[in-house]
Amino acid sequence: MEKLFLISQSDLDDLLEKAFQKFTSVNKPTPSTPLEEELPIGINELSGILDKAPQTIYGLVNRKKIPYHKQGKKLYFFKSEILQWIKNGKESKASVQDKVDSFLETSRKKFN
Numbered sequence: 001m002e003k004l005f006l007i008s009q010s011d012l013d014d015l016l017e018k019a020f021q022k023f024t025s026v027n028k029p030t031p032s033t034p035l036e037e038e039l040p041i042g043i044n045e046l047s048g049i050l051d052k053a054p055q056t057i058y059g060l061v062n063r064k065k066i067p068y069h070k071q072g073k074k075l076y077f078f079k080s081e082i083l084q085w086i087k088n089g090k091e092s093k094a095s096v097q098d099k100v101d102s103f104l105e106t107s108r109k110k111f112n
Helices: 009-026 043-050 054-062 079-088 093-111
Strands: 069-071 074-076
Touching: 043 054, 043 079
Parallel strands: none
Antiparallel strands: 069 074
């Protein structure tokens, strides 16, 4: 048996408005929702971004001048870290630490 309901246009509009509000409030992203994790990029992709040869990037990594991550023998980079490195135009913490260690070692030799 089929049931048929009669509803006025204004009641239908109200019903649709309430349904829409409920839908949007349920599907609204919350501030506590974590952002997607950033995916690492390889040296070839970084080479294209920086417009530098992979050998140049290996040199920067070797001198600890560029932020990188190493998993086994593979190097990984995060775009956000590279962009921040470019914006800062500063040396990495590891590079600064290497200079401090070198200076302290040289200073100790002088005083011994």
